[in-house]
Amino acid sequence: MVNMQGRKTGGRRKGTPNKRTQEVQELLAELGCDPIKGMSQIALDVENPIEIRARMFVELAQYVAPKRKALALSSASDERVIFNIGLPDKRKPVLK
Numbered sequence: 694m695v696n697m698q699g700r701k702t703g704g705r706r707k708g709t710p711n712k713r714t715q716e717v718q719e720l721l722a723e724l725g726c727d728p729i730k731g732m733s734q735i736a737l738d739v740e741n742p743i744e745i746r747a748r749m750f751v752e753l754a755q756y757v758a759p760k761r762k763a764l765a766l767s768s769a770s771d772e773r774v775i776f777n778i779g780l781p782d783k784r785k786p787v788l789k
Contacts, residue, residue, distance in 0.1 A: 729753070 705711065710718065721728065735741055736749035 729756070 732749045732753055736746050736753060738746070
C-alpha cells in the first residue's frame with residue numbers, strides 16, 4: 694500500500710517472497726530438488742535431443758543475462774518516415 698506521500702506502508706518488505714513462493718521453495722528443499730542443477734544436467738547431456746538442450750540453455754540464460762527490452766521509437770513531429778530498401782517504386786517509371 695502507498696500512503697499520501699508516495700511511500701510504501703504495510704505488506705511484505707521488498708524482496709520477501711510471497712506465501713506460495715515460500716511454500717514451493719521449502720518443498721523443493723525438502724525433496725532435495727534443485728531445478729537449476731537439473732536443467733543444467735539436461736542441457737549438458739549430449740544424449741538429449743538438441744531442441745531440449747537448447748530450451749534448457751535458454752531457460753538458464755535468463756538467470757545470468759537478462760532479456761533486453763525492445764526499443765520503441767517515437768517522434769514529436771508528424772513527419773513521415775521513408776525507408777528505402779532498394780526496391781523500385783511502382784508508381785514511378787524506371788528510367789534506363
